[in-house]
Amino acid sequence: MRQKSSTKKKYRCWVLKWKWNGDHRRPNVDFCHLLPYQWSNDRVRGYVKALYANFQCDNHPSALALLKNTKFWNVRLRDDGTLIRTGTNPFLEAHKVIDLTVEYDRDKMKEILRWTPVGEPRQESYERILPFLPTHDD
16 A cells, blocks of 8 residues: 655745756756745746756856846746746746645655646646655645
């Protein structure tokens, strides 16, 4: 029998994930960041820009140059208040979320996050294998 435990608590946060069109452009990183819900859009936008620049540029001077390039960001950065998106393909997206739940599959040593982006009807999820399980669920 598989043991699962989950939080009944729903968390509020920003969820950052890569999105892409077609597997040929899929980033080869397993990636999901959670940021505090209280962070302003400006702060989340800055974080998204920095992550995207460091993903696009292998060395730090190039990433810094990209961060300062306003023409680049004018056409690649969108912010509607609950979704911040940058890039062409792949995209780095930050969604404002009010219903994040966490579930642990103890047999498979897996953590499963589930949420519904604010203003969207479909639920999304993210799964990852854990090197160890947390000692408690909150």
